[in-house]
Amino acid sequence: MAGDKLCLAIDASGKLNAVSADDVKHFAEAGIRVLADSEIGPPHNADMFGRYAGDARVALAPTSTAQVSQVLSYCNERQIGVVVQGGNTGVPGGALCQRGEVLLCLSDMKKVRHVDPVAGVLVADAGCVLADLDDHVQQLGYIMPLDLGSRRRCMIGGNVSTSAGGLRYLRYGSMHGNVLGVEAVLPDGRILDALFTLKKDTSGYDVKQLFIGAEGTLGVVTAVAIALAPKPQATQLAVLGLGAFDKIEQAFVRARQGLGEILSAFEFWDRRCDEIVVESMHYPSLLKSAHEFYVLIETRGSLMRHDAEKMSAFLDALHADGLVDESCVLSAPDAMDAAWMFRSNMAAAHARRGCMYVYDFSLPSQHKPSLLGAVKGHLSSLGLYGAADSPVLDVTIFGHIGDDNIHLQVIAREFGGAVEAAIEPWIYSWVGSHGGSVAAEHGLGAHKGQFLKYSKSAAVIDTMKDLKRLLDPRGIMNPGKHICQA
Amino acid sequence: MAGDKLCLAIDASGKLNAVSADDVKHFAEAGIRVLADSEIGPPHNADMFGRYAGDARVALAPTSTAQVSQVLSYCNERQIGVVVQGGNTGVPGGALCQRGEVLLCLSDMKKVRHVDPVAGVLVADAGCVLADLDDHVQQLGYIMPLDLGSRRRCMIGGNVSTSAGGLRYLRYGSMHGNVLGVEAVLPDGRILDALFTLKKDTSGYDVKQLFIGAEGTLGVVTAVAIALAPKPQATQLAVLGLGAFDKIEQAFVRARQGLGEILSAFEFWDRRCDEIVVESMHYPSLLKSAHEFYVLIETRGSLMRHDAEKMSAFLDALHADGLVDESCVLSAPDAMDAAWMFRSNMAAAHARRGCMYVYDFSLPSQHKPSLLGAVKGHLSSLGLYGAADSPVLDVTIFGHIGDDNIHLQVIAREFGGAVEAAIEPWIYSWVGSHGGSVAAEHGLGAHKGQFLKYSKSAAVIDTMKDLKRLLDPRGIMNPGKHICQA
Structure with a gap:
């Protein structure tokens, strides 16, 4: 950023401080790459489907775990918000700055640290692109145990931080099972070396699990150890x-x-x-x-x-x-x-058709068949869907049947207004009351935390908040998003 | 127990109180079954291999989650230690009372709550025996995604609480991947309903993971939802x-x-x-x-x-x-x-041969071949192994090669003495320095917490301690064991 621009870094609680020109100077002097204004464009400030806008004006690209530690330690001390971004392929806006935080881009941390060809285990920096890792391990007779439509852009740190599901979850299972270890930097700058590389480990609490699906709210995942699957013949x-x-x-x-x-x-x-x-x-x-x-x-x-x-x-x-x-x-x-x-x-095809509200639900077998009809019926009853000039153009479903996971799309002529008011929170309430999850594989991101109550009990939400306070007591990590809204 | 017997309930920190006759009376009046003295024998006060002795004199057998909640709420209020026991098939003594705590036996909680035959998901009380569950789901075309030698005694709540591995981990993977939901009672008696039954869920932190492998130190797992595997033909x-x-x-x-x-x-x-x-x-x-x-x-x-x-x-x-x-x-x-x-x-055959020290390590591929020779060499160099009258009779290995998991047995003529001093902590240090885990699938139990430092970093151990303090601030759950020793 230009040295004289300041961000208005104000989180929901009003406790975070603005990034000053002095802070940027500090980062630069510490040898941390500060992205030029021209580099912080739509790739860093917009989501894939155009529903969320980011306002990042200060973006850093550390090249090492030590640099991430320096940044977090500094931001924690000064109570400056930090948003972590990998490939920025998340759907619900979780990797976008919305309160003038520092954007921490991990794309310069892209080394494959180690592959064990006998055990089938990969250790890689968070910024490695999923497809690149898959190409790398295929030469050794393995494949990555996950695959996503965004494979050529998404990064393994983001895959872990969002507990990515995707196309072959049915066969290879969850990140909670496949990730063997995580190296993370805690908000206070401490490096948590939980980068265990072996298949079985019951020595104490499995602390790495905290970071799988935390969407950058508890610290920064800087490296991942993951069990590979054998390459099919x-x-x-x-x-x-x-x-x-x-x-x-x-x-x-x-x-x-x-x-x-x-x-x-x-x-x-x-x-x-x-x-x-x-x-x-x-x-x-x-x-x-x-x-x-x-x-x-x-x-x-x-x-x-x-x-x-x-x-x-x-x-x-x-x-x-x-x-x-x-x-x-x-x-x-x-x-x-x-x-x-x-x-x-x-999903991309739907986005070309109009303004896409994309939902990502898990539902029990007995309720999956009702979803599409319920949504169409609800919107029709409000006069929003069904006629040639209705504000809603299409309502569709697709997804991963073996994972209980249905993606619902509502294509509107424009974002906001009566359509949005009709769908939300109605749709989350419907899913919650039918035993589903309001976020099967896309995460909570920028605004779904407020709907968590429809599918999680108060004791569970309280425990989540306790965990957030324990690991990030100053609330600098991805402020105002995720559990902060619940 | 007889009403006039008192337990000396003293934990390592000296903060826990003795269970009084009044407490026992309270439990009985609340309708919670108090085991008779004659029922609290070796099945509840000894481990399978005779290395650890339990001293439980007050044992309760609740029949519902609500009763578990009552017990914990009461014990937390009065700072009375609680040890949870399922099938008591654990190897390292984690389910035995050693400080006069209340023993909470879950064997009366054994209802299958639900099976979804389309999705292949089972919801069961913690006290269901693994083999019984497997028999039950086989009729519906499924199998349990884990199998252990102790399948006819071990219980699913214990399997989750110890993050059990076993014989087919290679194929079906970890409890961290297969367990979809957990119902747990927190130490203060609050019921944490995280009994989610769907395959994919990224709505907030995956709090159930905390209880997988926590060995009863963070609360009591009362029910489990688990993804089944298709029955092979x-x-x-x-x-x-x-x-x-x-x-x-x-x-x-x-x-x-x-x-x-x-x-x-x-x-x-x-x-x-x-x-x-x-x-x-x-x-x-x-x-x-x-x-x-x-x-x-x-x-x-x-x-x-x-x-x-x-x-x-x-x-x-x-x-x-x-x-x-x-x-x-x-x-x-x-x-x-x-x-x-x-x-x-x-393992049972080894136990008949003499006094068995059983170790359960993960090791990287390149160090697995050295383990047996290193142990034999170490014991030989101290004059403890190799001659007809040596105090160590045998040193053997077996295990699960695809899971990096080796079980090491040292069979001695008697427990303790020069043999024990020669093996521990030397063996844990050897494993830690070769990149292994001191507890691959058996957990930390009664005394391995002190060796955690050989395979986990200080930041990881500190985070574990923080989690323990967060969820069990009064330290009533399985006191003095597991992370309390680290």
Whole structure:
């Protein structure tokens, strides 16, 4: 930043101080790279879908854990807010400055520290890009145990800090299981070396878990040790067209039996999602006919001949029992890439269609089928949806059926106003009262903390607040977001 | 207990109070079952291997979360220590009273609360026995995602509280990944309803993680929600005889490639382990010849014909490359049961041989081969091992190679004395300095907290202590154990 600009660093509680020109001078003199004004543009001050705006005017790019420690120690002492940013691919605005905090960009911390080729464990700096890490470990016969649509931009520190889920959670599981160790800098600058690299450890409380999904509110994750998955020898996809939501769940139960250990993804989307991707992205639809619902199944195994036989038997049984109306199997790399591209760009396609409210819920099996109808009914009853000139253009769902995780999109002509007032907090209340989570894999970010009460008990929220106060007593980390709103 | 007996409830800090006859009367009047003296015998006051003795004289068996809450609220108010006990199958004495605390037995809390057959999720009271839960969910096409030698006695609340690992961790992963929710009673009696049942949740800090592996030091786990694994359709075992430790790791890397997604266990033991099981348990050895090392491999898949073909190709390649000297494949249920019995009773067989010091370490790949020789060399150099009349009879290793987890046994003629002084803390220091964990899956229990410093940094230990103070400010939960010793 230019030396004479000052940020108005005021958090919700009014206790944080403004960053002064002297502070910036201090960082620069300490050898910490201060981003030039020209570098702090939309990549650092806007979310992917344009719902949140950031106001960062001071951004630092440390190159080491020691530098992160210096910054935090200094900011804690002076009670200056700090927002941590990795690839800035988060959906709910958690990595954006909104109160003039210092933005801490971790993109210059991108060293692979170590790979154990026998145990299958990677240790990497927080700023390593997920796809780069995957490329790196593939040469050694492994893959990263997670995959996201934003793989080419998101960073492993952010993946851990948001407890990222994604496309193959069904197979490889949660970051809480796969992350073996974390190196974090506490708000007071102390370096917490919990960078354990072994699979089993029951020596005391698993303190690294605190940082998995904390969205930068308890400290800065500077390095990660993660258990890798063996690289599959054979991959195939199947695309299904189905006539009703309940058939998706029946097909899923069948897939878990018939495809068993080779099942690696089970994604679904509805008819309107399919149309929006075709319209907005100009991709061809993956099936010949139109269907009420689509499913994308992936298998990853060690022998294609076996996997193809299992897939064939599975699909034959689905067709024989009338669960599926059309299907195709893809095994050519280009065709599989195209199918994943179709699925991965679903949110981006919606964002091109209009102003996107994107929600990310977990729901119990019995309530998943009702969500879409409930939202459409609610908006229709308020006169906001259903006519050619309605303020809401589309309501769609897609997601990860095996993870109980549904993404709901409401596409409006504009943000705010009657539409927003109609959806929130109504939608969070609906999800909470049906036993769901208001944030399945996107996190709380900039404004969902206030809706936490719909899905978490008071004792749980109190414990979260206690943890925040314990680790960040001055409230400098990602102030005003996440649990601060609850 | 008889009403006139008093416990000397004195914790390490001297702050806890003795349980009085009035207290016992209070519990009884509140409708909480007080165990009779005759019921508090060795099952509650001794560990499995006879190293630790318990002194519980007041034991309560609540039947509900509300009763647990009543007990804790009362004990917290009066600063009376509380030790929680499930199946009492823990190795390091963590579930035994040693300072006259109230023993809280959860064996009367054994209801299965709910199973979601589509999502594959179980919700159960803490006192449910692991094997009973496995039997229950198998009828619905699932299995529990963990298995332990003590499956017929250990309870799910204890499995969570000790972050149990066990025999199929390699395939199904950690409790930190598989446990979806926990209901816990905090030391002040508040019920923490974090009994979430869905696979994905990023709404705030994952507070349930605190209780996974806390060994009853932060509160009482009263119910658990856990993600089940699909029941395999085909299971087979292979037993291998190998000439050297490094061949085990080479065979493991090959298994992860060739058996890939069907690999579900990879256990090993050394020659002396094999002899001790044969001698102590009178089981027949699993192979025809004697070998320096043995490996037990299990596959679990969805089609036996495919799995058998993969196993056959895998073993042929091992033989062709000289990695293995003898092998056999088992698929008959009786033969597989006998092989698992052989492996599961390894520790029990050692305990019959003499006084067993059992250690449970994680070690990085490059240091695993050195452990056995280092211990034998150390004991020999002190004149404690190697001769016919040495005080140490045997030093052996076995364990879970894919999890970095080695169990080390030192069998002595008696507990204590020069042998104990020679091993501890030397062995913990050796493991810590070689990048290992002093407690891979058994936990810290009654006396390993003091050795935590060998494998955890000061900042991590300080954070653990902060968490203990935050959740249990009066120090009533499992006093003097675990982190209290660090």
